[in-house]
Amino acid sequence: MKVVNATKARVVRIGNSRGIRIPKVLLEQLEIGEEVEMSVHRGGLTIRSARRPREGWADAFRQMAVHGDDRLLDQPALTKWQAKEWEW
Numbered sequence: 565m566k567v568v569n570a571t572k573a574r575v576v577r578i579g580n581s582r583g584i585r586i587p588k589v590l591l592e593q594l595e596i597g598e599e600v601e602m603s604v605h606r607g608g609l610t611i612r613s614a615r616r617p618r619e620g621w622a623d624a625f626r627q628m629a630v631h632g633d634d635r636l637l638d639q640p641a642l643t644k645w646q647a648k649e650w651e652w
Contacts, residue, residue, distance in 0.1 A: 586611075
């Protein structure tokens with residue numbers, strides 16, 4: 565990963581924890597909202613905007629339909645109850 569601009573920040577006390585203040589301009593450039601994901605990589609800390617659950621699924625499903633890859637892999641199977649008791 566190429567470092568474009570390195571910025572220093574002071575670690576501050578927040579209750580029993582520690583934190584850093586991220587400049588507004590960086591938050592805007594990265595489109596970081598209220599939640600972030602953090603991970604440690606080779607002694608460094610990566611902070612990125614938190615992803616939403618199922619983000620991108622709609623596009624993936626559209627692409628599957630375009631390529632004809634949106635069919636069931638297994639055939640539907642009735643349970644014993646459905647086969648005997650259920651009236652269609």
